[in-house]
Amino acid sequence: MQDGHVTADGRQIGGVLMDMKNITLRFGGVVAIKDISFDIRQGEIRAIIGPNGAGKSSMLNVISGFYVPQEGEVWFRGEKRGPMRPYQVARLGIARTFQNIALFDGMTVLDNIMTGRLNRMKAGFFSQALWWGRAEREENENREQVEKIIDFLEIQNIRKTPVGRLPYGLKKRVELARALAAEPQLLLLDEPMAGMNVEEKEDMSRFILDVNDEFGTTIALIEHDMGVVMDLSDRVVVMDYGRKIGDGTPDEVRSNQEVIDAYLGVAHD
Amino acid sequence: MDQLFFAAEVFLNGLMAGVMYSLVALGFVLIFKASGVFNYAQGVLALFAALTLVGIQQGQVPFAHLINAMFGTNLHHFGWTVPSILAIALTAGIMVLLAFLIEKLVLQHLVGQEPIILFMATIGLAYFLEGMGDVMWGADIKTLDVGLPQGISDTVETMTADWLGYGFFLDRLDIWATMIAALLVAALVAFAQYTKQGRAMRAVADDHQAALSVGISLRFIWVMVWSIAGFVALVAGIMWGTKSGVQFSLSLIALKALPVLMLGGFTSIPGAIVGGLIIGVGEKLFEFWIGPLVGGATENWFAYVLALVFLVFRPQGLFGERIIERV
Amino acid sequence: MFYREAGDFKTTYRDDGQTFPIRLDRWGYYVILAAAFLVVPIYIDAYWANAVLVPFLIYAIAALGLNVLTGYAGQVSLGTGGFMAVGAYAVYKLMTSFPEVSIVIHILLAGGITAAVGVLFGLPSLRIKGFYLAVATLAAQFFLVWLFNKVPWFYNYSASGQITAPTRRVFGYAVTGPTTSAPAKYLICLCFLFVLAWAVRNLTRGTLGRKWMAIRDMDIAAEIIGVNPLTAKLSAFAVSSFLIGIAGALLFAVYLGAADANEAFGINKSFLVLFMIIIGGLGSIFGSFAGAAFLVLLPVLLKNILVGSFGWPTNLAAHIELMIVGALIVFFLIVEPHGLARLWQLTKEKLRLWPFPH
Amino acid sequence: DLVVPNLSYRTGPYGANGTQYADGFNDYFTLLNERDGGIGGETIRVPECETAYNTEKGVECYEATKGGGALVYNPLSTGITYQLIPKAAADQIPLYTPGYGRTSAKNGAVFEWVFNAPANYWDGASVAVKYLLDENGGDLSGKKIALVYHNSAYGKEPIRTLEELAEKHGFTFSALPIDPPGQEQKSQWLQTRRDRPDYVLMWGWGVMNQTAIQEAANIRFPMENFIGTYWSGSEVDVQPVGAAANGYKALTFHGVGMDYPIYDDMKQYVIDPGKASQGGQFVGSVLYSRGMYAAVVIAEAIAKAQELAGTSQITPAQLRDGFEALEISAERLEELGLPDFGPAITMSCENHGGSGMARVQQWDATERKWTLITDFTEPDQDVLGPLIAEDSEAYAKEAGIEPRC
Amino acid sequence: MLDAMTDAQKETLLEVNNIEVIYNHVILVLKGVSLSVPKGGITALLGGNGAGKTTTLKAISNLLASERGEVTKGSITYRGDRVTDLDPAALVKRGVIQVMEGRHCFEHLTVEENLLTGAYTRRDGAAAIRQDLEMVYSYFPRLMERRKSQAGYTSGGEQQMVAMGRALMSRPETILLDEPSMGLAPQLVEQIFQIVKAVNEGEGVTFLLAEQNTNVALRYAHYGYILESGRVVMDGPADALRENPDVKEFYLGMSDEGRKSFRDVRSYRRRKRWLA
Ligand SMILES: Nc1ncnc2c1ncn2[C@@H]1O[C@H](COP(=O)(O)OP(=O)(O)OP(=O)(O)O)[C@@H](O)[C@H]1O
Numbered sequence A: 001m002q003d004g005h006v007t008a009d010g011r012q013i014g015g016v017l018m019d020m021k022n023i024t025l026r027f028g029g030v031v032a033i034k035d036i037s038f039d040i041r042q043g044e045i046r047a048i049i050g051p052n053g054a055g056k057s058s059m060l061n062v063i064s065g066f067y068v069p070q071e072g073e074v075w076f077r078g079e080k081r082g083p084m085r086p087y088q089v090a091r092l093g094i095a096r097t098f099q100n101i102a103l104f105d106g107m108t109v110l111d112n113i114m115t116g117r118l119n120r121m122k123a124g125f126f127s128q129a130l131w132w133g134r135a136e137r138e139e140n141e142n143r144e145q146v147e148k149i150i151d152f153l154e155i156q157n158i159r160k161t162p163v164g165r166l167p168y169g170l171k172k173r174v175e176l177a178r179a180l181a182a183e184p185q186l187l188l189l190d191e192p193m194a195g196m197n198v199e200e201k202e203d204m205s206r207f208i209l210d211v212n213d214e215f216g217t218t219i220a221l222i223e224h225d226m227g228v229v230m231d232l233s234d235r236v237v238v239m240d241y242g243r244k245i246g247d248g249t250p251d252e253v254r255s256n257q258e259v260i261d262a263y264l265g266v267a268h269d
Numbered sequence B: 001m002d003q004l005f006f007a008a009e010v011f012l013n014g015l016m017a018g019v020m021y022s023l024v025a026l027g028f029v030l031i032f033k034a035s036g037v038f039n040y041a042q043g044v045l046a047l048f049a050a051l052t053l054v055g056i057q058q059g060q061v062p063f064a065h066l067i068n069a070m071f072g073t074n075l076h077h078f079g080w081t082v083p084s085i086l087a088i089a090l091t092a093g094i095m096v097l098l099a100f101l102i103e104k105l106v107l108q109h110l111v112g113q114e115p116i117i118l119f120m121a122t123i124g125l126a127y128f129l130e131g132m133g134d135v136m137w138g139a140d141i142k143t144l145d146v147g148l149p150q151g152i153s154d155t156v157e158t159m160t161a162d163w164l165g166y167g168f169f170l171d172r173l174d175i176w177a178t179m180i181a182a183l184l185v186a187a188l189v190a191f192a193q194y195t196k197q198g199r200a201m202r203a204v205a206d207d208h209q210a211a212l213s214v215g216i217s218l219r220f221i222w223v224m225v226w227s228i229a230g231f232v233a234l235v236a237g238i239m240w241g242t243k244s245g246v247q248f249s250l251s252l253i254a255l256k257a258l259p260v261l262m263l264g265g266f267t268s269i270p271g272a273i274v275g276g277l278i279i280g281v282g283e284k285l286f287e288f289w290i291g292p293l294v295g296g297a298t299e300n301w302f303a304y305v306l307a308l309v310f311l312v313f314r315p316q317g318l319f320g321e322r323i324i325e326r327v
Numbered sequence C: 001m002f003y004r005e006a007g008d009f010k011t012t013y014r015d016d017g018q019t020f021p022i023r024l025d026r027w028g029y030y031v032i033l034a035a036a037f038l039v040v041p042i043y044i045d046a047y048w049a050n051a052v053l054v055p056f057l058i059y060a061i062a063a064l065g066l067n068v069l070t071g072y073a074g075q076v077s078l079g080t081g082g083f084m085a086v087g088a089y090a091v092y093k094l095m096t097s098f099p100e101v102s103i104v105i106h107i108l109l110a111g112g113i114t115a116a117v118g119v120l121f122g123l124p125s126l127r128i129k130g131f132y133l134a135v136a137t138l139a140a141q142f143f144l145v146w147l148f149n150k151v152p153w154f155y156n157y158s159a160s161g162q163i164t165a166p167t168r169r170v171f172g173y174a175v176t177g178p179t180t181s182a183p184a185k186y187l188i189c190l191c192f193l194f195v196l197a198w199a200v201r202n203l204t205r206g207t208l209g210r211k212w213m214a215i216r217d218m219d220i221a222a223e224i225i226g227v228n229p230l231t232a233k234l235s236a237f238a239v240s241s242f243l244i245g246i247a248g249a250l251l252f253a254v255y256l257g258a259a260d261a262n263e264a265f266g267i268n269k270s271f272l273v274l275f276m277i278i279i280g281g282l283g284s285i286f287g288s289f290a291g292a293a294f295l296v297l298l299p300v301l302l303k304n305i306l307v308g309s310f311g312w313p314t315n316l317a318a319h320i321e322l323m324i325v326g327a328l329i330v331f332f333l334i335v336e337p338h339g340l341a342r343l344w345q346l347t348k349e350k351l352r353l354w355p356f357p358h
Numbered sequence D: 001d002l003v004v005p006n007l008s009y010r011t012g013p014y015g016a017n018g019t020q021y022a023d024g025f026n027d028y029f030t031l032l033n034e035r036d037g038g039i040g041g042e043t044i045r046v047p048e049c050e051t052a053y054n055t056e057k058g059v060e061c062y063e064a065t066k067g068g069g070a071l072v073y074n075p076l077s078t079g080i081t082y083q084l085i086p087k088a089a090a091d092q093i094p095l096y097t098p099g100y101g102r103t104s105a106k107n108g109a110v111f112e113w114v115f116n117a118p119a120n121y122w123d124g125a126s127v128a129v130k131y132l133l134d135e136n137g138g139d140l141s142g143k144k145i146a147l148v149y150h151n152s153a154y155g156k157e158p159i160r161t162l163e164e165l166a167e168k169h170g171f172t173f174s175a176l177p178i179d180p181p182g183q184e185q186k187s188q189w190l191q192t193r194r195d196r197p198d199y200v201l202m203w204g205w206g207v208m209n210q211t212a213i214q215e216a217a218n219i220r221f222p223m224e225n226f227i228g229t230y231w232s233g234s235e236v237d238v239q240p241v242g243a244a245a246n247g248y249k250a251l252t253f254h255g256v257g258m259d260y261p262i263y264d265d266m267k268q269y270v271i272d273p274g275k276a277s278q279g280g281q282f283v284g285s286v287l288y289s290r291g292m293y294a295a296v297v298i299a300e301a302i303a304k305a306q307e308l309a310g311t312s313q314i315t316p317a318q319l320r321d322g323f324e325a326l327e328i329s330a331e332r333l334e335e336l337g338l339p340d341f342g343p344a345i346t347m348s349c350e351n352h353g354g355s356g357m358a359r360v361q362q363w364d365a366t367e368r369k370w371t372l373i374t375d376f377t378e379p380d381q382d383v384l385g386p387l388i389a390e391d392s393e394a395y396a397k398e399a400g401i402e403p404r405c
Numbered sequence E: 001m002l003d004a005m006t007d008a009q010k011e012t013l014l015e016v017n018n019i020e021v022i023y024n025h026v027i028l029v030l031k032g033v034s035l036s037v038p039k040g041g042i043t044a045l046l047g048g049n050g051a052g053k054t055t056t057l058k059a060i061s062n063l064l065a066s067e068r069g070e071v072t073k074g075s076i077t078y079r080g081d082r083v084t085d086l087d088p089a090a091l092v093k094r095g096v097i098q099v100m101e102g103r104h105c106f107e108h109l110t111v112e113e114n115l116l117t118g119a120y121t122r123r124d125g126a127a128a129i130r131q132d133l134e135m136v137y138s139y140f141p142r143l144m145e146r147r148k149s150q151a152g153y154t155s156g157g158e159q160q161m162v163a164m165g166r167a168l169m170s171r172p173e174t175i176l177l178d179e180p181s182m183g184l185a186p187q188l189v190e191q192i193f194q195i196v197k198a199v200n201e202g203e204g205v206t207f208l209l210a211e212q213n214t215n216v217a218l219r220y221a222h223y224g225y226i227l228e229s230g231r232v233v234m235d236g237p238a239d240a241l242r243e244n245p246d247v248k249e250f251y252l253g254m255s256d257e258g259r260k261s262f263r264d265v266r267s268y269r270r271r272k273r274w275l276a
């Protein structure tokens, strides 16, 4: 695959956005990631799959700066990323959702989503304390953006509900909304469809595709539902026990014997 | 040379003072380990236990004050005294009863609440018990005597004087406290680490709901743990009560136990002892050397600052369980 | 249906973001404000001012401050007493060193100084969490009180280490010192409370507030979505200490008139204010008020009932009062762990449904 | 009737001490009411209010009771006294703070509304040193005297005086603070063991006293050389220590024990009819006697004020005049059934503190009682006078008071 | 399979009768749910997000109290006895254990200690417990590898195995399983359900499982209930449900032409027939 091409359904895939080079991550004796390299291209949907405990979530954590790998380099937009705190990574334009939902339970849905835009709000302390000038203006502008996302994800009616009370599936959706609110270049999704039924997965798929399509957001996605992975992703990385055992288009991966043995169990249709 | 001996003496006495703090800290640790509850009432529990012990020993009429105020009677004592051993046993029984009531009336209704709420509830409990202790037994200062010796240990003094040419000061009460504390810690460690109940106790601390779901009866665990903590409080109450009389200020020793706890880790029984030793030695040596330069009375804050410094390097205390940070 | 929200639609985001989006609430708020500023000062007497209203206003400021830190930013602190002492001693030094400057400026500066001290003691919060942090803040409590007790410069070398507030005036009315009238005391505290509460409300609904709450609810996730924990936590410590410092300054200068660090700003203060926010409701401005009112009023009320009405001996009454306060704390926690504020909210929700059960 | 509120504390860390004092205070007024029908025909009401030794509660008590026509306040807390000094001046109500409170209030020219006869903290410090001078044949040079003190406004009071006296008499002085409540004093006493002072003075209150005495006994510090102030010398301080406390000394500015004729009346009119505060458990104890003594002085001042004002229903301002003209001679004490109970008291506009005389008592652990071992001794006014003048002038300047008299 | 059951086996073990659940005194979540679970069967509880599956299971195992929820109407019986007022521990002693949604492991305990807590209520001696531990390890070899790690540090899937294994350790008669497949790799999902089946057939354990993965659930279950917004909207034998066109479309993701691609669902959505 060369730089910049157009997919079958007419989406533009660009050059390499994020490049992981020879990443190794250990926790004490446990080697969670063992010398893995892969890249993510501008505009694509990249899936990471693998059995439980393979190190997929750990990989996302490395990308978002929460884990610091013992070895390896992370390149983003053609630059090598130095040591960074997670919030600095977020400011580069990387947003994510979490496997075990990490919403702010004490806040309403709206406030949760607004936290996604925190880095875009620049009003000074006194302006905020007086609620005057920039603070108020910014609040309303950003609120408008957030409302668009709320409409897009069809969660208008729970806007003012504290997220703690929501059922699992809606929480996942709110988490997606929060990530989207940051208008990221790269969106990391850790099992966005776990615990959903087919109907809901369909909805979620629709959102992911639309985000990718309309905003051109690059997406990296971990998912255990093979149907979803095969249908949505452009390329798939397969991990097992911290190693990379496959990388390629869904079709290539599906027919890779090692992947079938380690993960799929049976060949998926 | 003398300076060195003095320092050594301060060091030794610091260790012993630390043990006295640990006795109080142990109760905290137990309850924290078992329910994730930061039990502010531990100090008051010690006071209550000591008050009850003296009350029983001296044959006081419980609630005499209230009864007198309401019915115009003039009751004070039954006129008998109870032997120490029996009184201690009776008091231990009352502490179990108290544990039962606390579970029934307070904790049961707060299953699954956030730690700070439970913490608050124990503060409420502390107020209540403090008032109740006073109403039951009166607020005057009482002398507690269960036969523990007090004062300088002549044996140690003469022995060290013979060997080293300097007679060391050790308080006999402190020596006793050390032995009792060692015993308690050994027993508690064995209990928490190697028994089924001990494991269940730690499970409850992690997740109330999940513990319920596997059939651990929160009620039983809590009554058990609070009973043990009540017993530990009784021991602490006896020690401190013998040392400085039984009266309100006894409940304030909780404040001396907190830095110990913090340093040792909220969840570690050996931590409570080691923390106590470090704090005891640290604050005594600091007061001894630096105190005179800055005007003294440094012990209160120094213990906390010392613990704080340790925490910056180990946020879970020396022996506390690692704080799990994952997403 | 007593309490109506229906029919009160918003057409702009501005309206929707108001503090009191519901018309009924808004009117209630205006009425209370008018009463507080215009009616109460006319009727207030020394007893009401000194035993009830002034302490309520001052503690409400302190509770607001602690609520910013604990309720909004999730950092439990037991150093409130120590920070109040900083405010008190700062205002004392300022009052006596620059008598010509307005006391209002002194109080604000005292808040600023406390904020700086608060930030300093907030630094460990980057590493230390939960109850460990709570206990660590006790280090601030004990150290600060010790410092003010020990260094004579702080108490202007007076023989006993007590500090005494000299008379200072605002618009020609004495607001500190022995000759202060009850309305003056009340009004100056009320003004501070009003302005500060309003500012806190604005802060908590905006960017900073969201950062605090994100850190509170899940600090790791907050950091990963882009909240800098350092600035978020320290700003919470700063704002909180600012308010607490002002409360300390008012407590000393306006309310007590004289103070001794150990006694007036001991650990009990820290616990008292913590009670207020928990009973009132963590993370709620209304809760700070409710908690302060509850804990200022309750003992006064109980004392008046037990001693005044039943004629019990004072010590028995005091002990029983302790028992009742303790039992009530537990009772409230059981009924509604999220405090009076949530209780109020639930009542409203029920009223909205009334007379239908669900 | 006349109202004399009793701001007492029977709870909290100092409740054990406060309770006895409050009983004595109550009982004397009960005695007057029962026996004499009050003072000058007016019965005395003594509404009690619990302060828990807490300044804020103290202020609340003050505010709550002052509306009811309170004549005088005796809050038994230096902290509360400091709060009340400016308030009472503004409200024009006298404060009577015997043996505690603000020492320089002795200067009536500045502190118009505060009275602290017969003795204050500095008097106590001076009397203690005088006693030691007597013991040592008038020479203390080269001796070491240490002060163990409650780390609060109260405990710090004597330091300046003792420093001055050290200079004058050539002894070395060192001060060891103990943070309240003071249950843990190991390091201070190890320090004492190392420094081997000849004498230890103590300014303690509450549990700190007994712990200190216990620790002193532990290190075998001779009890005869350990002298407490007024507030470190009651039964509650020594009894818990038991036999080891034998020989401990303390200052007092009044007599102790039951050997006074007044107790016959007390028994007849108050205790036996069951009117004693708390059933009369503590009658005759040191703190009880002190509470009673405070009541005696207030009662005498009221009588004086009635005489001066020509009415029995006096106002607080008239009571102040009564205090300023008060004279309690040895004869008058005898009449009251308290022979040699306290020093003669004479107050005036300038002098609100009386003579400052105090005496030393010693604990007998076998008999379980205090015995007086010296007579009333006068403090060293040459040293104290200037200190009081300095401190009160500073206050006058700070508070903008124009000295009277 | 269902047909193979004798009448005795079909005896109802757990009966939920028209229950209503309210959270926080105001939020009505279950609006009259009834279901019955036959002894020795696998019963599935299906339904979308927030339908009330978890709430139903918690109502049965009496875990609602700690979430400020309460059953305000209806009754729940187990083997004919009312169990609404029992505490959860007593219910476990009677043989009903719940595997909670979202795993809920004891973070600070090791994997093995977690499993052992499952045996808390057992009285049949250490040897039997050891034996069952081995059995769990044979079901989940991955746990064997990680037995000494703190559960808090294991991966999502590993935690799910721990939760499941812990429940098995109590030798229950009935297991309430809340979303067992969530977050598991495909072959593990299959495996978990095979374990469910094995335990069900081998040991006669009754299952009531709430599941989003309708596809798998209906393949293994005998009977199914479909819950929507707090009401049972449909129930029937698993085979019958699988053939129901609505279930096919909304829960199995099948259209008439076989499985739909997730890429093609962007178009309009049809309303469910029973809501119309
Ligand atoms: N503690 C609670 N307080 C208030 N409402 C709650 C609480 N727990 C659940 N709910 C509400 O109850 C409804 C049903 O929730 P429940 O968790 O039972 O659904 P579910 O069917 O298990 O969904 P999911 O498949 O997402 O797990 C939801 O609308 C939820 O908002």
Ligand SMILES: Nc1ncnc2c1ncn2[C@@H]1O[C@H](COP(=O)(O)OP(=O)(O)OP(=O)(O)O)[C@@H](O)[C@H]1O
Pocket: A027, A030, A031, A032, A050, A051, A052, A053, A054, A055, A056, A057, A058, A059, A099, B325, B326, E153, E154, E155, E156, E157, E158, E183, E185
């Ligand atoms: N902070 C940590 N400390 C110790 N071990 C860890 C830590 N984080 C992850 N691990 C271990 O690293 C391995 C990989 O975990 P990871 O969460 O990345 O798996 P995963 O591929 O996301 O699995 P799943 O699909 O089950 O979520 C696991 O064995 C886990 O126990």
Ligand SMILES: [Mg+2]
Pocket: A056, A057, A058, A099, E155, E156
């Ligand atoms: Mg994962």
Ligand SMILES: [Mg+2]
Pocket: A168, E053, E054, E055, E101, E178
């Ligand atoms: Mg669920």
